[in-house]
Amino acid sequence: MKILNVQQIQEADQYTIKNEPIASIDLMERASQQVVNWISKHFSNKHEVIVLAGSGNNGGDGLAIARLLSNQNYQVSVILVMGESGSEDFEHNLKRLKSLKEVKILNDYDFSNSTDKNIFIDAVFGSGLSRPIEGEIADYIQKANDAKGIKIAVDIPSGIFADEPSPDETIFRSNFTLSFQVPKLAFMIAENQKFIGKFEILDIGLSNGFINNCISDYSIFELTNEIKSRLKVDSTAHKGNRGRATIIAGGHAKMGAAILASKGALHSGIGLLSVQSCPHCIEIIQIQIPEALILKDENEYVLGSFLDYDNQDVLVFGPAVGFANKTIKLLEEILKNYIGQLILDADAITILAENRELLELLPKGTILTPHPGEFKRLVGNYSNNFEALVQLKSFCKHHKVVVVLKGKHTAVCNENGHVSFNTTGNPGMAKGGSGDLLCGILAGIAPRVKNPFITSILAVYLQGFAGDISLKEYGENYMTPSTMISNLKDVFKELENN
Numbered sequence: 001m002k003i004l005n006v007q008q009i010q011e012a013d014q015y016t017i018k019n020e021p022i023a024s025i026d027l028m029e030r031a032s033q034q035v036v037n038w039i040s041k042h043f044s045n046k047h048e049v050i051v052l053a054g055s056g057n058n059g060g061d062g063l064a065i066a067r068l069l070s071n072q073n074y075q076v077s078v079i080l081v082m083g084e085s086g087s088e089d090f091e092h093n094l095k096r097l098k099s100l101k102e103v104k105i106l107n108d109y110d111f112s113n114s115t116d117k118n119i120f121i122d123a124v125f126g127s128g129l130s131r132p133i134e135g136e137i138a139d140y141i142q143k144a145n146d147a148k149g150i151k152i153a154v155d156i157p158s159g160i161f162a163d164e165p166s167p168d169e170t171i172f173r174s175n176f177t178l179s180f181q182v183p184k185l186a187f188m189i190a191e192n193q194k195f196i197g198k199f200e201i202l203d204i205g206l207s208n209g210f211i212n213n214c215i216s217d218y219s220i221f222e223l224t225n226e227i228k229s230r231l232k233v234d235s236t237a238h239k240g241n242r243g244r245a246t247i248i249a250g251g252h253a254k255m256g257a258a259i260l261a262s263k264g265a266l267h268s269g270i271g272l273l274s275v276q277s278c279p280h281c282i283e284i285i286q287i288q289i290p291e292a293l294i295l296k297d298e299n300e301y302v303l304g305s306f307l308d309y310d311n312q313d314v315l316v317f318g319p320a321v322g323f324a325n326k327t328i329k330l331l332e333e334i335l336k337n338y339i340g341q342l343i344l345d346a347d348a349i350t351i352l353a354e355n356r357e358l359l360e361l362l363p364k365g366t367i368l369t370p371h372p373g374e375f376k377r378l379v380g381n382y383s384n385n386f387e388a389l390v391q392l393k394s395f396c397k398h399h400k401v402v403v404v405l406k407g408k409h410t411a412v413c414n415e416n417g418h419v420s421f422n423t424t425g426n427p428g429m430a431k432g433g434s435g436d437l438l439c440g441i442l443a444g445i446a447p448r449v450k451n452p453f454i455t456s457i458l459a460v461y462l463q464g465f466a467g468d469i470s471l472k473e474y475g476e477n478y479m480t481p482s483t484m485i486s487n488l489k490d491v492f493k494e495l496e497n498n
Contacts, residue, residue, distance in 0.1 A: 001182065001183065001201070001219060001220040001222055002182055002211060002214060002216045002218070002219050003182060003183050003184065003185050003188070003216055003218035003219055003220065003421075004182045004184075004211070004214055004216055005162065005163045005185070005216075006127050006128065006162045006163055006184075008214050008216070009127065009180075009181070009182065009184075011210070012181070012182075012206045012207060012210050012211055012214070013027065013206065015206075015207050015210045016205070016206045016207045016210070019207060019210075020205075020207070024088075024089055025089050025092050025093075027204070027205075028057065028060055028061060028064060028089050028093070029064055030204050030205060031061060031180050031202070031204040032061050032064035032065045032068055033068060034178075034180075034202040034203070034204055035061070035065050035154060035178050035202065036065055036068040036069055036072065038178055038200060038202060039065075039069065039119070039152070040069075040072055043119060043150065045069075045072055045073045045074045045075075046117065047074065047117050047118065047119045047150070048074075048075045048076075048077075048117060048118050048119070049066070049069055049074050049075065049076045049077070049118075049119045049121060050076075050077050050078075050079065050109060050114075050118060050119070050120050050121070050144075051063070051065060051066045051076065051077070051078045051079070051121045051123055052079050052081055052120065052121065052122055052123060052124050052140055052141070052144060052158075053066075053078055053079065053080055053081065053082075053090075053123050053124065054081060054082050054086070054123065054124040054125055054126075054137075054158075055080075055082040055083060055084075055085060055086025055087065055090055056086060056087050056090060056125070056126065056128065057087050057089055057090065057126065058123050058124065058125055058126030058127075058128075058154060058155055058158075059080075059082070059086060059087075059090050059123055059124065060086070060087060060089040060090035060092070060093045061123050061126075061154050061155070062078070062121060062123025062124075062154060063078065063090065063093035063094055063096075063097050063123075064093045064096075065121060065123065065154065066078050066097060066103055066121075067093070067096060067097050067100060067103065070100055070102045070103045076102070076103045076104070077103070077104040077105075077106050077109065078097065078103060078104070078105050078106065079106050079107075079108070079109050079140065080094075080105065080106075080107075081124055081136070081137050081140045082124075082137065111143040111144065111146065111147040112147075114147040114148045114149050115148055115149065116148055116149060116150075117149070118147065118148065118149030118150070119149060119150045119151075119152060120144045120147065120149055120150070120151050120152070121152050121153075121154060122141070122144070122151070122152065122153040122154060122157060122158050122172040122174065123154045123155075124137065124140075124141070124158040124172070125158040125159070126154070126155040126156060126158075127155055127156045127162040127184060129158065129159070129160075129161060130161065132159070132167040132169045132170070133158060133159050133169065133170045133171075134170075138169075138170040141158060141159065141170050141171070141172050142170060144172065145172065145173045150175050150176075151172065151173060151174045151175045151176075151197070152174060152175065152176045152177075152178060153172055153174040153176070153177045153178070153196075153197075154178055155177075155178075155179055155180060156177060156179060156184060156186065157171055157172040157173070157174045157177060157195045157196065158171070158172045159171030159172055159195070160186050160192055160195055160196070161186065162184040162185065162186050163184075163185055163186070164386060165191075165383075165384045165386050165387075166186070166191075166192065171195045172195065173194065173195050173197075174195060174196060174197040175197040175198070176197050176198050176199070176200065177196050177197055177198070177199040177200070178199075178200050178202055179199060179200070179201055179202065180201070180202055180204045180206070181201065181202070181203060181204055181206045181211070182201065182206075182211065183199065183201055183220055185218055185386075187199050187409075188218075188220075188409045188411070188421045189384075189385045189386065190385050190407055190408050190409075191384060191385060193408055217393065217417055217418055217419060218418075218419050218420075218421070219418070219419075219420050219421070220420070220421050220422075220423060221412075221420045221421065221422055221423070221457045221458075221460075221461055223458075223461060223495075227454060227458060228495050228498075230448055230449045230450070230451075230454065230458075231269065231445060231448055231449070231458075231492075231495065232448075233448065238271075239271035239272055240271055240272070241271065242269055242270055242271025242272075242447065242448065243270055243271050243272075243313040243314065243446065243447020243448065244270075244271065244272040244273075244274070244311060244312050244313050244314070244447070245265050245270045245272070245273055245274070245312065245313060245314040245315070245316065245443040245444070245446075245447070246273075246274040246275070246276060246295065246309055246312045246314070246315050246316070247261050247262055247265065247273070247274070247275050247276070247316045247439070247440070247443065248275075248276040248303055248315070248316065248317045248318075248321065248330075249261050249275075249316060249317075249318065249319035249320055249321060249436065249439070250277075250281070250319065250320045250321070251278065251301070251302055251303050251320060251321050251322045251324075251327075252278050252280060252281060252301040252302070254320035254322070255277075255281050255284045255285070255288075256320070256433065256436075257319035257320035257346075257433070257436045258275055258277070258281075258285065258319070258320070258436075259284075259285075259288045259289060260319075260433045260436040260437050260440065260481055260482070260485070261316060261319055261436045261437065261439045261440040261443070262275055262285075262288075262289045262292055262440060263289065263437075263440060263485050264436070264437040264438070264439065264440020264441045264443070264444060264485060264488075265316075265440040265441070265443040265444040266289070266291055266292075266440075266444070267440075267444070267485055267488045267489070267492075268440065268441045268443075268444025268445050268459075268462070268488065268492075269444050269445060269448065269492070270314075270443060270444040270447070271447070272293070273289070273291060273292045273293065274292060274293040274294070274295050274312070275289065275292045275293070275294060275295065276295040276296075276297055276303060276305075276307065277294060277295070277296065277297060277303075278297050278299060278300060278301055278302065278303065279296060279297070279300055280300065280301065282294050282296065295307050299326055302322060302324040302326050302327055303321050303322070303324075303326075303327050303330060304324060304326025304327050304329065304330045305326075305330065306330055306333040306334065306337070309334075309338050309340070312338075312340055313340050313341060313446065313447040314340060314341045314342075314343065314442075314443045314446045314447060315334065315338055315340055315341070315342050315343065316343045316345070316439045316440070316442070316443050317330075317331060317334060317342070317343070317344055317345075317348050318343075318344050318345040318346045318347050318348030318349065318439070319345050319346045319347070319435065319436045319439055320346065320347065320436075321346075321347045321348065322347060323347060323350070323351065327347075327351075328351050328355060331348055331351055331352075331358065332355075332358060332361070335358060335361035335362060335363065336361060338363070339363070341365070341367070341446045341447075341452060341455075342363055342365075342366045342367070343366075343367045343368075343369070343439055343442050343443060343446075344366060344367070344368045344369070345368070345369045345370075345435055345436075345438075345439045346369075346374070346435060346436075349368060349369075349370045349374045349375075349377070349378065350374060350377060352368075352378065353374070353377035353378050354377075359378075359399060360399075362399050362400075362401055364400040364401070364415070365400070365401065365402065365415070365452040366399075366401045366402070366452075367401070367402045367403075367404065367442060367452050367455070367456055368401060368402070368403045368404065369403075369404040369406065369435060369438060369439065369442070370403065370404075370405060370406070371406045371407075371435065372388070372405070372406070372407060375388070375391075375392070375403075375405055378395065379391040379392075379394075379395055388405070389411065389419060392405055392411060392413045392419065393413055393417035393419065394417075395413075396413040396414060396415055396416075396417060397415060397416065397417045399415075400415040401415060402414055402415065402452045402453050402456050404438070404456050404459075404460060406435065406438075408425075409421045409422060409423060410422040410425070410460045410464075412453065412456045412457045412460060414452075414453040415453075418453075420453075420457045422457065422460045422461055422464055423464075424460075424461050424463075424464025424465045424467070424468055425460075425463070425464030425467045425468065426464075426467055426468055426471045426476065427476060428467065428470065428471050428474075428475070428476035428477070428479045429463075429464070429467040429479075429481075429484070431480060431481065432481075433480070433481035433482075434463070434467075434481050434484070436481065437463060437481045437484060437485060438459060438460065438463050441459040441462055441463055441488075442455060442456065442459045445458060445459060445462075462488070462491055462492075463484065465491045465494075466484040466485075466487040466488045466490075466491050467479070467484050467487075469487040469490050469491065470483045470484050470486075470487050473487065
């Protein structure tokens with residue numbers, strides 16, 4: 001699903017109006033009806049609705065929503081926070097609304113009397129806002145934020161800028177954001193999550209042809225049949241067809257990382273798995289991962305031997321490997337000599353950041369999986385996550401690599417600077433070991449998918465899917481990376497059966 005900027009969305013509106021053709025007021029009615037359909041599906045008409053309406057087209061949406069909800073027997077009041085003069089479609093809808101005696105048009109509202117049965121609908125500014133909210137309008141929004149009840153934003157919460165950082169001032173704090181046709185980049189930004197709540201994209205019939213022709217560096221990953229088909233193997237397949245992976249992880253006394261990554265690879269379909277291990281740790285691997293072959297490192301307590309990886313389709317290096325000189329030298333040898341799919345995580349990323357000459361050795365298509373702190377070590381500091389995306393695209397294009405920047409909506413960027421955001425997953429996954437598991441899933445599917453970008457976006461989706469199943473089964477606090485490994489069975493069964 002493409003993410004478009006405000007100008008592109010406005011152009012899609014105008015193209016649809018001209019070429020469907022449909023009048024602007026009728027397109028507004030269609031969008032408003034979709035919002036009302038969503039509200040009536042989720043909240044009964046026992047709720048009292050208060051619409052905060054601005055004077056532009058977002059306010060026009062709010063007035064139409066008020067009228068349509070009233071027609072479904074909701075008790076509705078409207079606060080005109082910017083007066084009764086506005087855009088042509090706003091004034092048209094205000095005239096229609098005034099003909100309904102059932103809808104109260106208020107000059108003020110006592111927010112202190114609100115209850116959990118109130119629904120506050122923000123239709124003040126929408127996505128065209130480019131300056132901080134001030135004065136009386138800011139007071140209304142703050143009072144709505146402080147009031148009891150459910151908060152719903154139409155298009156985008158007022159105060160949020162769609163395509164750039166928002167001022168840290170007055171912003172409507174939504175439980176739900178109901179947006180139209182395509183998502184906005186602001187929805188993917190970490191610092192906006194407390195205002196966005198859960199977002200829903202409502203289809204209002206904008207021209208698919210126009211949207212398909214729009215150029216965008218951003219999208220949201222959607223699982224397609226074509227992508228699912230990449231995970232399948234022929235009925236006559238043998239273990240070699242599923243691929244060979246080596247995991248170099250978990251130095252002495254840190255073998256949990258190797259175990260989690262190995263189990264992630266095994267339960268994601270790898271055919272043959274090898275684990276490089278220090279001599280003192282071999283028994284742990286043999287007990288915990290009986291399916292794995294052992295590659296014995298020549299060093300007693302550190303991982304530092306460059307072994308024979310020639311027949312390995314995938315090589316994972318980094319989780320809990322440490323920073324010994326021999327380990328750094330091993331990474332350098334891998335960068336210079338290994339020709340398969342390379343996946344670098346955790347300590348490997350820190351080594352790259354502290355030995356920057358190694359960055360120039362990164363093979364094309366290498367997958368790196370940093371968390372935000374590790375990413376800052378690679379690219380330097382940034383003040384907000386819009387800047388992080390700029391840095392992310394620049395890094396990937398310069399080094400011709402794929403980076404998985406982990407977070408609420410994990411951003412996966414390819415070597416051309418296209419960013420795909422993930423929408424599966426939950427806060428219960430924010431625990432040590434989740435990154436090790438992701439490395440294993442990446443290794444498990446890479447030989448079949450055969451594309452580092454698609455491998456990455458699919459692995460992130462699968463892990464988040466397993467995390468969401470774990471959340472339902474175990475709860476946010478009890479779930480662990482190990483429960484996610486267990487729940488991978490349901491993830492792959494779902495993909496295989498549909």
